[in-house]
Amino acid sequence: MPIFHECDRCTACCRWPGQVKLTDAETARLATFLGLGEDDFIQRFTRVNAARNGLALVDQPGGACVFLDGGDCRVNPVKPQQCRDFPNLWSFPGFEQVCRAKPVTVTADEWRRRVKQATGRDVEALPKG
Numbered sequence: 001m002p003i004f005h006e007c008d009r010c011t012a013c014c015r016w017p018g019q020v021k022l023t024d025a026e027t028a029r030l031a032t033f034l035g036l037g038e039d040d041f042i043q044r045f046t047r048v049n050a051a052r053n054g055l056a057l058v059d060q061p062g063g064a065c066v067f068l069d070g071g072d073c074r075v076n077p078v079k080p081q082q083c084r085d086f087p088n089l090w091s092f093p094g095f096e097q098v099c100r101a102k103p104v105t106v107t108a109d110e111w112r113r114r115v116k117q118a119t120g121r122d123v124e125a126l127p128k129g
């Protein structure tokens with residue numbers, strides 16, 4: 001039976017080092033959401049990603065994502081897919097030590113339904129394990 005991780009919105013994943021990569025569509029959506037032109041948005045909130053093949057969000061001085069505001073994401077309705085997909089569609093070894101998402105064993109259909117709700121994605125392949 002697959003395990004779905006229920007996010008408890010602790011925002012740890014918005015604070016740890018790394019990068020939030022942006023697609024062109026996400027960049028456009030974020031700019032519109034903030035009422036900015038795309039060029040202005042890119043100047044203020046993005047940098048070239050580590051692979052130098054696209055954009056990523058900049059960090060606040062302490063390392064948190066530029067859009068983390070207290071315990072909230074300022075762009076939650078249009079947050080990047082990378083943010084929506086964690087931790088059910090991508091994670092890293094030992095993520096449970098820093099992410100407070102609650103693991104719940106569910107049926108395959110329920111897992112797909114919950115993943116769709118959390119990420120917007122239709123996913124056929126079930127997680128291993």
Ligand code: SF4
Pocket residue numbers: 013014020065066067068069072073074075076079080083
């Ligand atoms: S965009 Fe929002 S959800 Fe994604 S890392 Fe930044 S604050 Fe967190």
Ligand code: SF4
Pocket residue numbers: 006007008009010011012013014086087098099100101
């Ligand atoms: S995915 Fe995990 S680390 Fe991120 S907000 Fe949810 S519980 Fe916290």
